[in-house]
Amino acid sequence: MRIPHVSLLSFIFCYCFWIHHSVYYTGVSAQIVEDQQQSLLKLKNSLKFKTNKSTKLVSWNPSVDFCKWRGVACDEERQVTGLDLSGESIYGEFDNSSTLFTLQNLQILNLSDNNFSSEIPSGFNKLKNLTYLNLSHAGFVGQIPTEISYLTRLVTLDISSVSYLYGPPLKLENIDLQMLVRNLTMLRQLYMDGVIVTTQGNTWSNAFFQLVNLQELSMSDCNLSGPLDPSLTRLPNLSVIRLDQNNFSSPVPETFANFTNLTTLHLSSCELTGTFPEKIFQVATLSVLDLSFNYHLYGSLPKFPLNSPLQTLIVSGTNFSGAIPPSINNLGQ
Template sequence: MRILFISWLFFTLFFQILFGSNTVLISGQCLNDQQSLLLQLKKSLNFSSSSSTKLVLWNQSSDCCLWDGVTCNTAGRVIGLDLNNESISGGFDELSSLFSLQFLQSLNLAFNRFNFTQIPNGFGNLTSLTYLNLSNAGFAGQIPTEFSSMTRLVTLDLSTLFPGIHPLKLENPNLTMFLQNLSELKELRLDGVNISARGSDWCNAISSRLPYLLVLSLLNCDLSGPIDPSLLELRSLSVIRLAQNDFSSPVPEFFANFRNLTELDLNSCNLNGTFPRRIIQVTTLRTLDLANNELLEGSLPEFSPNAALQNLVLSMTKFSGTLPDSIGNLEMLSRIELVRCNFSGPIPSFSLSKNLTNIDVSHNDLTGEIPSSHWEGLQSLVNLNLGYNSLNGSIPVSLFSLPSLQKIKLSNNKFAGQFNDILNVSSHKLDTLDLSSNNLTGPIPKFVFHLQGLKILSLSSNDFDGSIKLSVIENFKNLTTLDLSYNNLSVDATIEVEETIEEPRDDSEDPDDDEDEDEMEDKTFHGRYG
């Protein structure tokens, strides 16, 4: 029996190896008409052969279902086309062979250069599409009415990143007409599209037609406020990105009622009033961006230990009060930016927030010390900016042992005392060190001169003293900015001349040259910085 079983297993594996791959290939082999349509499409498109990684490899001698960017079903029909970032330029019209791919379910033409040409009406022929991405593809003008024929769309992305420019617009049809047959949408991204609608209009258009919507992204769409309560009908909304619109109104408290809310981006919306604290306490919230709303007031509540917050961005607002200790218990926290707010009091410990990469709380009125225990274990921290506050005490040298740290900015505080030197400097990635405008004393510690990756070193306006060898400064190969002004430092500019073989003297040389060389051989310049 054992021999029979082994024999059966051997022949099973043998036939799978011999015929299995061919079987898969046959079931998905590209149909001739599909390959012909794709080759016609390639021929009609202008693209850079040197930049293309997909189109340039399409050829008649291979199965089109194996081409990069092409997905087929088991019948050999093309159902997916990904030509993202293929350096396509120019445009194509509604007669393009693209619109004859009737079984296409997914189409990605993002990040190409269609040179501000109109979106062709032919997209209305692709009625099987569930995914369409034309973001940053270079299209312009009115979005065609024919889009309403793509009734199976689940994801639609027409976003553009041109700041202050609206290449695409929704005028006729307007947003209401545009969405009337797209009830299956779960993701709608129209960033940069000129919609020009009032709060009640755009909110009602979306809430009445897109019952399954999960992601709503309408950055820089020329929308106005106030944000209408009808939006609350979209109970499943998870991502709300409405930045760079002029709402000129308070933030509605009903945002706290979205049970699955993970991202709320209201950056640069001219918001006013007091921000509802209940929204910050939504436990599913990962990203909250309220930056650049200079009239928006608020304060931070205590955070739940199971909060999912990763990104907290409140820069350039009127948020005030103290930073709660519980903010340092947010284990998922990655980015905290509170620049130019009105926060006061001490900085809490972030030692439990092991995922932190960026801390910027500069330009506030924070006080107290920053002991080394606040920063223990922050292995991923890249940027630390505590500048322009009223912090005091000593600067913990343990900061320079954080392995990922690239920027330390502690300027314009009240830090005082001498640095303790350290032997093990792990901050080999550090490119910026700004300790200017403090009350630091003593010699500049030697470990600073071992930070060989520094591009910016600013220690000005302190009370550092002692002498610095010019040769040590020359070791900074990447240094672009050095500021040691307004200290009590001197620079040792000794030039060491290596012994060389004496050349026969040319009698025509100036006899005074010998005296000049003797003087330069051991000359020390003491530059005073203070």
């Protein structure tokens, strides 16, 4: 049976079209991969770091598949989705011109434990796919940019700071806390220890009312003032609360006993007053409770339930008094 002339022409056309597009898209894919490697190499060359202390950057070699470089993670299409440059002894300026911001498929970025000694660049808003961003103890100083609030897919944000060792600490001064987190509704972990937050009274705690997925909140030494507000209990999934070294000058709300998933409560050196609510000791999941160095906080040890999960209990430097109950034997952990 003879194939009609028109059908044969159509077949040849479709075959040539398929070949052309296969070659084209293969070329495009190869170019994208090449661009990814070049961006990483440009990033390495733009960063200052101590080679004798580096274990990742120093090993990046163009003769080796970049997806196998230390600190680099790729997806199936060889796009860079993860970058871990923590503890690389990186120092000096880091700004919006960095080729880091061309890696727009990044989902995980860790720059912690370095010494950039510069402000956090606003260019982070280009990394729209980030779910994990760790800039903690990286030497960043000055104002935290509002552009962080554009990273709406973030699940974990860590901007903890001890930057007073290198210069002015990180701070939220020109924008308030609510403006920073307003769009970060997917956050589960927020760590801001050491960031100077300039808010009035208890308004800082109202900033989180949209973060219904938040599980861990760490804001030690953040210049927060009181009173310690019951509004935090609107976040039902909170399991870890660290608020040490702030100045609340207030009692601990009894409603904190309503955190049904609470495992860790750190409130040391917070100028707490009044009597600590005994109900909080009864939270069935509580394993760590630190109330130390609140000299005007009163209380007594309760009857501990059998098989209590409590592992750490610190009340030194408080006005807790009374007998140690026999039920302390129930604290088997």
